[in-house]
Amino acid sequence: MTSAAPATAAVPLGSPAGAAPGWSAVRTTGLTRRFGTHVAVDGVALEVPRGAVYGFLGPNGSGKTTTIRMLLGLIAADDGEIELLGRPMPERLADVLPRVGALIEGPAFHPHLSGASNLRRLDVSDATADPATSRARIGQALTRVGLTAAAGKRYRSYSLGMKQRLGLAAALLQPRDLLVLDEPTNGLDPQGTREVRHLIRDLAADGTTVLVSSHLLAEVEQVATHVGIMSAGRLLRQGPLTEVLADGVAVLRVTTPDLDAAGDVLGRLGLASVRTDAEQSCVQARLGNVLTEDVAAELHTAGVRLRGLTVERPDLETLFVSLTGEGFDVVE
Amino acid sequence: MSSSEPVAAAAAPPWRTAPHLPGAFRRLYAGEMRLVLGRRRNQALLGVLAVVPLVIGVAVRLSTPRNGDGPQFLSQIAGNGLFLVFTALTVALPFFLPLVVGVVAGDSIAGEAGTGTLRYLLAVPVTRGRLLAVKALGVASCTALAVLVVALVGLLAGAVLFGLHDVTLLSGDTVSLADGLLRTVGVVVFVVVALFGLAAGGLFVSTLTENAIAAMATTIGIAVFSALLDAVPELRPIAGALLTHHWLGFGELLRTAPDGGALLRWSLLHLAYVAVFLSLAWARLQTKDVTS
Incomplete structure (x- = not known):
């Protein structure tokens, strides 16, 4: 698929070992966000090397989504710094985000529009997207997530899995250097989950860095090259998957x-x-x-x-539970 | 962070900013208008506005109102269809037009926040300044469209039911139909600008909440509340500064020598409301945490 990505996808792959010289796909230092007295994100230093598939793990309420929203400039950080693709955020948001595809806390589209019309709305909103190729790119994105047959149906009538696929299609409208996927397999059946895994592998093979948050540890273990584990707003472990597992x-x-x-x-x-x-x-x-x-x-x-x-050696799940604790309680 | 490579690239990653393509804002605006006008609810509201002059026109055609009864200009309709435009605007201004403006403006940002599409728009990215600009332009367009629907349907129905003739002004003088139509254009522009004040208020309210219905209701509430204050005799000293006080001032254009100074003053007041509300909306949107 590299042929479909002309000038925009010219970023060379980072050193896969993770010690990226210079700049990383994502780098934060001391990232902190409080909601009232509750510290949702507490001094997080993310390091996502270029070319990595980074599994961003943590129990519900551990601060993953708040972190992702700060990365994308949706909410402000109280403290700390963010760099996406080597540029400071949110200062360079307008330059950086066209190169970033995102699925943020589930898909969200206009119910009365069809899947294709919803993608069209997003594409015309992108000042860097070429209108001449819009139709073709929307078609490709829909094909890539297996939604071509339902392209003309209203979003209202989509199943949860189809909505999720449309969200992924939206993230793939342009060639991206970085994909931020928050729970991309939510609501997908096992077949869909497999497809998403393949999709992530394909994209990573094209040189796209993928930051994927999930609570499905087995899923992440199969695709991730790197992991970061959050709990109660703190980043407990981070690094290449093999190294993190070896810590166990x-x-x-x-x-x-x-x-x-x-x-x-x-x-x-x-x-x-x-x-x-x-x-x-x-x-x-x-x-x-x-x-x-x-x-x-x-x-x-x-x-x-x-x-x-x-x-x-412990698998990711064992390690995860030993770090974040057992039980279903939402961590406050 | 061991590195054998030179880290010269650290300051400037090897990619260049993709340029904004020509016509980008126009495409964004067109997409916005497609979205707003594609909604059945908004189409239905415009339909309601079209019915207003039709109902008045038919009612007048079927009866002969006595002089002095009913809203402004009603008694003149039978003599000249052009007055149906003014009567319809007079009838629509207290409630129907604020209803449409309130729904569209209140929904503009709160609606996107409520469905969650706001976060995806911002991630595209549509920067917050651009978002406010396109939403403001969209709401303004819909406001103008709403007034135009009332005026054009009024003009058409008036022409068909009563015919268009030279216009007898409020002061008794008669001017040519062309002059009358020109004055009608002036009336429409005045009313549109007047409603912009409310539209900007709705846009601001829309940045405050994720609940679109609440934002719509609040916006319509602003117009109702302003009219209510306007009716309190004790508040007469400040009545002139109220958002809705001069809405019906377009009657000035139907005098032999309209008081241009007054019309300008009132329009500037309405534009001042626009400036205040847009500033508030901008300040709010810049700092808003998008958590929906």
């Missing part, structure tokens, strides 16, 4: 008949919480900074007969 406690499990010898080796290597389970004939310990291959070599040297050696 990895558990090493040695299955062997030589339980005592294995336990000695693990203790000697400095692994914490060594626990012997005679019934399962295995020894468990927290891996910490020790490399798995070193453990294997030591066990071999000590003549421990191995039946199995596994390392279990």
Whole structure:
């Protein structure tokens, strides 16, 4: 799809490692917003490298949407600074936002207009959008989200999933350097969810940076290269997905008949919480900074007969729950 | 933040601002008008306005009103269809026109906030200044259109039912039909400008809330409240400054020698209301948190 993106999509991909020199797709420092006495967003320093698919996670009420609204200049920050695509916001809003597609807290369109007419309204509102290509771009956007057949129907009659798709189409009316998608799979069936995942992958492959907020952790884990985890207005963790996951406690499990010898080796290597389970004939310990291959070599040297050696790292959900707490309560 | 590359690009990311294309504001305005005029509710309201002169015209045709009864100019209609325009405007000004202006102006921004489309417009981006400009222009256009509907339907119905003749003015002098039509244009312009004051008020109210119905009701309430104050004898000293006080002043144009100074003074008062309300709307919109 790069062919459809002439001059506007000329941004080179950022270094995928995340340590973007110079400028990032999104960068905030000390971003803070209070509503009365409630601090909705508290000193958040987001760093979304160019080319990343950044999963923005957090329980309901953790400040994700408030952060996103501040990024897009919809609400003012009390404190802190924002840069989108290397330019300060909201000062350079008029320059930056044409290159940013957004789905903000669910789709919103005029119920009495058709899907296509709603997109047309948004496209004519964009001072940088070429009217000569408007029809074609609207058609492409509708095709890309699988809504061509319902283009002429009134928005009023759309199902929740179709509304969500139209919202995505609106974000794709122009070639974008950055997509901000707040809960893009809300209301979609499993098939639709898959399609959105593919769409995000395609867009990222074209070089678009994607900031996607979601509470569906398994979803995010499948597409994200980076994650940030919010809770109660603070950004608790952020970074490449693999690094963030590595922060979690990895558990090493040695299955062997030589339980005592294995336990000695693990203790000697400095692994914490060594626990012997005679019934399962295995020894468990927290891996910490020790490399798995070193453990294997030591066990071999000590003549421990191995039946199995596994390392279990927590998945995103486990990590998320350990950081933000269990339960359904909205965090105040 | 380790980096082996030069960070010269830090200050200026390698992309250039996409230029605003020619005609961008015109397209934005056309889209706005399509949206507003495409709504059945607004079409129905314009229809109601068209009915006003028709009802009066037919009623007068079927009966002969006695002199002095009914609204301004009523007794002159039978003699000259042109007076149907003035009578219809007189009848529509206290309520029907403020109703239409209130609905369109009150809905303009609050309606978008209520449906959530405001956040998407701002994210396009339509900057807040442009948004206010296009909304103000849209509301002004609808106000003018509403007055034109009453005037044109009045003129047409008057011509068909009673014919158009030389115009006998309030002072008794008679002027040519062409002169009369010219004065009618003046009347329409005066009424449109008068209603702009209310329209700007509605636009301001519309920036205050996400509830479009409340904004519409408040705007119509402004006109009603102003008329109410106008009717209180004790408030006569300030009556001249009220939003609605001079709305019917267009009668001045039907005198042999209209008091141009007075007409200008009244119109400037209405434009002063526009300036105040637009400033308030701008200040409010610039700082508004869009949380809907």
